[in-house]
Amino acid sequence: MEKLDRILAALPKHKLSRQADFKIKIQLYRLIFLGKLEKTPVFAHKGLAFAMLLIMMFGTTAIYAYASGNVLPGTQLYPIKLAIETIEQKISVNLPTKISTYEKFSARRLQEAVTLSQKNLATSTDQTAINQNIQKNINSEISNHQAVVNSINNINDSAKATEAISQAKKNDQAELNSLNKIADYAKTTNNQEVLRTVNEAKNRISRQEYKINQGTSENNQNPVTVSPVKINQENKNRDNNNNDHQIPVTVSPVKINQENNNNTRDQKPAPDSGTNLINHQLNQEIPQPVITNSNPDRTTNSDSSGNNKVNSENSNKSGEHKSDTNKQSD
Amino acid sequence: MRKNQDNFIPYYNQFKNKIYNYFLYRVGFDKSLAEDLTSEVFVKALKSFDDFDESKKFQSWIYMIAHNHLVNHYKSDKHNVPLELVEDFLHYSDNGAEDRYELERVLKIISSMDLSDREVLRLKLVDELSNQEIADILAKEEGAIRTQISRSLNKLRNILNNNI
Numbered sequence: 001m002e003k004l005d006r007i008l009a010a011l012p013k014h015k016l017s018r019q020a021d022f023k024i025k026i027q028l029y030r031l032i033f034l035g036k037l038e039k040t041p042v043f044a045h046k047g048l049a050f051a052m053l054l055i056m057m058f059g060t061t062a063i064y065a066y067a068s069g070n071v072l073p074g075t076q077l078y079p080i081k082l083a084i085e086t087i088e089q090k091i092s093v094n095l096p097t098k099i100s101t102y103e104k105f106s107a108r109r110l111q112e113a114v115t116l117s118q119k120n121l122a123t124s125t126d127q128t129a130i131n132q133n134i135q136k137n138i139n140s141e142i143s144n145h146q147a148v149v150n151s152i153n154n155i156n157d158s159a160k161a162t163e164a165i166s167q168a169k170k171n172d173q174a175e176l177n178s179l180n181k182i183a184d185y186a187k188t189t190n191n192q193e194v195l196r197t198v199n200e201a202k203n204r205i206s207r208q209e210y211k212i213n214q215g216t217s218e219n220n221q222n223p224v225t226v227s228p229v230k231i232n233q234e235n236k237n238r239d240n241n242n243n244d245h246q247i248p249v250t251v252s253p254v255k256i257n258q259e260n261n262n263n264t265r266d267q268k269p270a271p272d273s274g275t276n277l278i279n280h281q282l283n284q285e286i287p288q289p290v291i292t293n294s295n296p297d298r299t300t301n302s303d304s305s306g307n308n309k310v311n312s313e314n315s316n317k318s319g320e321h322k323s324d325t326n327k328q329s330d
Numbered sequence: 331m332r333k334n335q336d337n338f339i340p341y342y343n344q345f346k347n348k349i350y351n352y353f354l355y356r357v358g359f360d361k362s363l364a365e366d367l368t369s370e371v372f373v374k375a376l377k378s379f380d381d382f383d384e385s386k387k388f389q390s391w392i393y394m395i396a397h398n399h400l401v402n403h404y405k406s407d408k409h410n411v412p413l414e415l416v417e418d419f420l421h422y423s424d425n426g427a428e429d430r431y432e433l434e435r436v437l438k439i440i441s442s443m444d445l446s447d448r449e450v451l452r453l454k455l456v457d458e459l460s461n462q463e464i465a466d467i468l469a470k471e472e473g474a475i476r477t478q479i480s481r482s483l484n485k486l487r488n489i490l491n492n493n494i
Binding site: 015021023027029035 | 336338339342346350365369372373437487490
């Protein structure tokens with residue numbers, strides 16, 4: 001039995017062969033390396049690899065296509081430009097980058113449309129195709145603009161959201177200017193389809209409300225609504241001469257901001273129709289963007305912080321009829 | 331929170347031979363198969379390294395993975411453990427000729443024992459695990475393992491005595 005104990009105590013142990021050890025280590029290091037790559041967000045996107053491939057394949061041509069303002073819809077390089085833009089969009093990993101990318105593309109589409117319209121006026125060749133491209137670009141701008149709004153609404157940090165909204169509103173103003181240029185072209189060429197598309201885009205921009213998601217705020221869990229962009233004096237004058245352009249504009253249901261009170265006293269009151277969506281012509285002043293602390297679920301402007309007083313004061317100052325919502329609250 | 335996977339490599343270096351021997355004794359000393367299974371177990375362990383509780387012993391954890399992997403291997407491959415490779419295995423051991431003969435006999439007897447006896451003896455004698463570690467791997471109480479090892483050793487002795 002001693003022999004058995006001796007044998008059992010010294011059972012032979014073998015070592016993993018060097019070759020097998022090497023193979024396993026290679027496998028493990030590969031997995032560790034891949035795991036590290038996954039942690040790096042930029043490389044996590046296959047898009048980057050594709051972009052690198054694209055740049056390698058097309059080289060400077062691709063860079064020119066992407067960067068040049070002369071690469072317009074209908075040109076051979078334009079699909080490359082769009083492909084690179086799609087990749088750029090996909091590798092935008094955080095919300096602020098996404099928003100700025102959407103804004104950039106939105107402005108770019110409109111600029112292309114403006115260039116096309118000017119080119120069309122100068123050459124008057126193949127108007128149908130160019131008009132179609134102009135409409136396509138405007139529609140693309142509309143979807144990019146909507147993406148900006150959606151992205152801003154998803155920002156949880158109210159400070160960042162406010163900053164993003166401020167930038168977005170500046171861009172909206174620039175886009176409205178570009179749209180006006182295209183509208184001029186449409187009027188000159190009497191192109192009703194382009195004009196309709198332009199008006200639709202302008203309506204969307206004008207009606208758009210940005211919301212500040214205050215999920216991180218301790219005191220207020222309600223989203224803050226920012227009213228549509230104010231259409232500037234240039235637009236107002238422009239549209240005084242074009243009364244045929246009926247653009248519905250959403251006026252924020254509740255405008256309760258002390259700062260804004262001072263502004264609105266000197267202004268004409270917004271026309272009341274009893275609904276949130278009010279159609280009125282562009283020759284009417286649209287109120288300054290205001291930040292309202294309203295709950296979107298509410299339809300009346302009752303607020304525990306005395307905001308009713310502000311509204312009633314506004315109504316009295318204006319001497320006009322009260323809105324339906326005010327009547328309800330009264 | 332994700333663990334730094336670089337920390338896995340020292341563990342691999344420490345336990346690669348133990349896991350290799352674990353498989354070697356359980357797949358009929360088929361070196362190639364034991365190497366493959368060892369590789370698969372460490373890859374599996376690396377992939378689930380985040381689940382490893384560092385307050386516990388790595389040895390118990392890796393042996394549990396190896397044990398489960400072996401069970402799956404048998405389930406999928408339904409083969410009996412051949413012993414024809416024992417001689418080849420022993421040929422490379424340092425023991426003398428007489429010891430080699432005895433060793434071969436012992437290993438064959440262990441391989442012919444019941445699965446439960448066989449497993450505890452291997453875990454105790456080959457893998458040199460503590461009773462608690464064996465209990466963790468086989469999901470049993472430490473006391474029950476101690477008793478079973480004692481019984482299995484007695485069985486082995488009886489078989490050897492009867493075969494003399």
